[in-house]
Amino acid sequence: MxxxxxxxxxxxxxxxxxxxxxxxxxxxxxxxxxxxxxxxxxxxxxxxxxxxxxxxxxxxxxxxxxxxxxxxxxxxxxxxxxxxxxxxxxxxxxxxxxxxxxxxxxxxxxxxxxxxxxxxxxxxxxxxxxxxxxxxxxxxxxxxxxxxxxxxxxxxxxxxxxxxxxxxxxxxxxxxxxxxxxxxxxxxxxxxxxxxxxxxxxxxxxxxxxxxxxxxxxxxxxxxxxxxxxxxxxxxxxxxxxxxxxxxxxxxxxxxxxxxxxxxxxxxxxxxxxxxxxxxxxxxxxxxxxxxxxxxxxxxxxxxxYHRKHEKDFSSRHFNKYAVAFADDNPDRMTFYKSKNSEKWWMEVEPLNSDNGSRIIPCSYEDYLQATKGEVPNRWILTQARIG
Structure with missing residues (x-):
């Protein structure tokens, strides 16, 4: 063109x-x-x-x-x-x-x-x-x-x-x-x-x-x-x-x-x-x-x-995966990923509707800490509401 x-x-x-x-x-x-x-x-x-x-x-x-x-x-x-x-x-x-x-x-x-x-x-x-x-x-x-x-x-x-x-x-x-x-x-x-x-x-x-x-x-x-x-x-x-x-x-x-x-x-x-x-x-x-x-x-x-890390493969060895469980009577858990290169965090959001796929979205270390205390991060709630 x-x-x-x-x-x-x-x-x-x-x-x-x-x-x-x-x-x-x-x-x-x-x-x-x-x-x-x-x-x-x-x-x-x-x-x-x-x-x-x-x-x-x-x-x-x-x-x-x-x-x-x-x-x-x-x-x-x-x-x-x-x-x-x-x-x-x-x-x-x-x-x-x-x-x-x-x-x-x-x-x-x-x-x-x-x-x-x-x-x-x-x-x-x-x-x-x-x-x-x-x-x-x-x-x-x-x-x-x-x-x-x-x-x-x-x-x-x-x-x-x-x-x-x-x-x-x-x-x-x-x-x-x-x-x-x-x-x-x-x-x-x-x-x-x-x-x-x-x-x-x-x-x-x-x-x-x-x-x-x-x-x-x-x-x-x-x-x-x-x-x-x-x-x-x-x-x-x-x-x-x-x-x-x-x-x-x-x-x-x-x-x-x-x-x-x-x-x-x-x-x-x-x-x-x-x-x-x-x-x-x-x-x-x-x-x-x-x-x-x-x-x-x-x-x-x-x-x-020009300093991009091109971090998109969360199954690679460049990421650490963390699973955060909630109370004993709650089977749900949240999954977080941390880059070994940039130390940035992501979290996986499960949909309300099983027909929709989950999403891995950027988050902060504070979101991870909040989850370890048994609290659901607001960023997770908003994303789940959008994906349905």
């Missing part, structure tokens, strides 16, 4: 001074005059300058026409490359469709093609509703997928007059065919979310974690991220001090360090096949602080990717 017809080439003058030895800029093959060979790449970067999902007028669009990925690229390319191999391409900026729906469909096609060739797209947007197009790229897989979103709010409003970037999660949940198995929401702030929305997540047995829970123990977010096939990140989830270029400004939220930690977890995740970072507004980034924060997040994601 000729993907180049969907993209606008980059201006090489912007990056002329960023090809210093050992920096990422000297290792990333980018679309300037010749479209890079994305079929053999590990990761493909693409920008999307479509912010119509914010509900802005055409005049406001023209005033903020600078591609959001431009400044991020400048910062990312200037960072030193980590140890090991690096095969990354930059496809340029996706040409927006005539309508917002057209852009979703273009993004769907791009994501679908890339992940079918085992190339991970990194999407730099653009309004958060573009994650709907990212999600649509998984429709061809003929299997259920897991999604994790990092956001200060939960974009599921039923208000018909709301901007598209306030209701894309509802679009995803209502989409037919329905291939979403789980949704994890990280970093939401209770005063920004309607109680009815949280009630909906609870009824659907999805996981949601307040920003305070991330502050308390960011390591407990690792199993949440590890289950994801796709992850999306709204810049508004990060506090204004570390990422001021979003609208509206948010004085509270994740720290830049926590955002980087989550991206590191995402990179390490063997199952994750796409990453989207949205709602960056270049016009508000006067000192380019947000661009640097996003670039650093991407650096950690890339580093995480």
């Amino acid at each position: 000729n993907l180049s017809i969907f993209f606008e080439p980059l201006n090489e003058d912007i990056f002329a001074s960023l090809n210093k030895p050992r920096t990422l800029g000297s290792y990333i093959s980018r679309f300037v005059s010749k479209f890079p060979d994305w079929r053999t790449a590990d990761i493909a970067i693409l920008g999307i300058n479509d912010t119509r999902g914010r509900g802005t007028s055409e005049t406001e669009e023209a005033a903020t026409a600078e591609a959001p990925a431009r400044l991020v690229r400048k910062k990312l390319y200037s960072l030193n490359k980590g140890a090991g191999r690096c095969h990354i391409v930059d496809l340029g900026n996706l040409r927006p469709g005539i309508s917002l729906d057209d852009t979703y469909l273009r993004l769907k096609e791009i994501v679908e093609v890339l992940i079918s060739h085992n190339t991970i797209p990194i999407i730099i947007g653009g309004s958060q509703d573009l994650e709907y197009g990212q999600y649509l790229g998984y429709e061809h897989l003929d299997r259920v997928v897991n999604m994790v979103t990092v956001d200060s709010s939960v974009d599921m409003t039923e208000d018909p007059d709301a901007a598209p970037n306030k209701k894309q999660l509802r679009q995803i949940l209502m989409h037919e065919p329905n291939y979403l198995f789980s949704l994890g929401q990280i970093g939401y702030q209770s005063y920004l979310v309607e109680p009815e929305v949280m009630g909906t997540l609870e009824k659907m047995h999805f996981e949601a974690y307040r920003v305070g829970q991330v502050h308390t123990n960011v390591q407990e977010m690792e199993p949440v991220v590890r289950v994801a096939d796709l992850l999306t990140f709204d810049i508004s989830a990060i506090r204004h001090q570390d990422a001021p270029a979003c609208e509206p400004a948010n004085p509270f939220g994740l720290t830049g360090e926590e955002a980087c930690q989550l991206c590191w977890y995402a990179g390490l995740n063997d199952n994750l096949t796409s990453l989207g970072i949205y709602e960056y507004v270049p016009a508000l980034d006067q000192r380019e602080l947000t661009a640097m924060t996003v670039a650093t997040m991407l650096w950690y994601f890339i580093e995480g990717f």
Whole structure:
């Protein structure tokens, strides 16, 4: 497939001074005059300058026409490359469709093609509703997928007059065919979310974690991220001090360090096949602080990717298996697996319906300890409710 017809080439003058030895800029093959060979790449970067999902007028669009990925690229390319191999391409900026729906469909096609060739797209947007197009790229897989979103709010409003970037999660949940198995929401702030929305997540047995829970123990977010096939990140989830270029400004939220930690977890995740970072507004980034924060997040994601352990065979000698029995009068037991290489934990969830197969899902050491005390981890309960 000729993907180049969907993209606008980059201006090489912007990056002329960023090809210093050992920096990422000297290792990333980018679309300037010749479209890079994305079929053999590990990761493909693409920008999307479509912010119509914010509900802005055409005049406001023209005033903020600078591609959001431009400044991020400048910062990312200037960072030193980590140890090991690096095969990354930059496809340029996706040409927006005539309508917002057209852009979703273009993004769907791009994501679908890339992940079918085992190339991970990194999407730099653009309004958060573009994650709907990212999600649509998984429709061809003929299997259920897991999604994790990092956001200060939960974009599921039923208000018909709301901007598209306030209701894309509802679009995803209502989409037919329905291939979403789980949704994890990280970093939401209770005063920004309607109680009815949280009630909906609870009824659907999805996981949601307040920003305070991330502050308390960011390591407990690792199993949440590890289950994801796709992850999306709204810049508004990060506090204004570390990422001021979003609208509206948010004085509270994740720290830049926590955002980087989550991206590191995402990179390490063997199952994750796409990453989207949205709602960056270049016009508000006067000192380019947000661009640097996003670039650093991407650096950690890339580093995480090249440190993947490819741990999927739980019957291999690389795993220890633990069976936790409950009270003497209860014949049930829970099975846990621990990797000898990464020391990460998984647990096997048995279905309520014997016709459905069991699932082995990521968990934490705390889940194992909870089971040894005779308590069933909440993560196990939610997964069992979903598989039936």
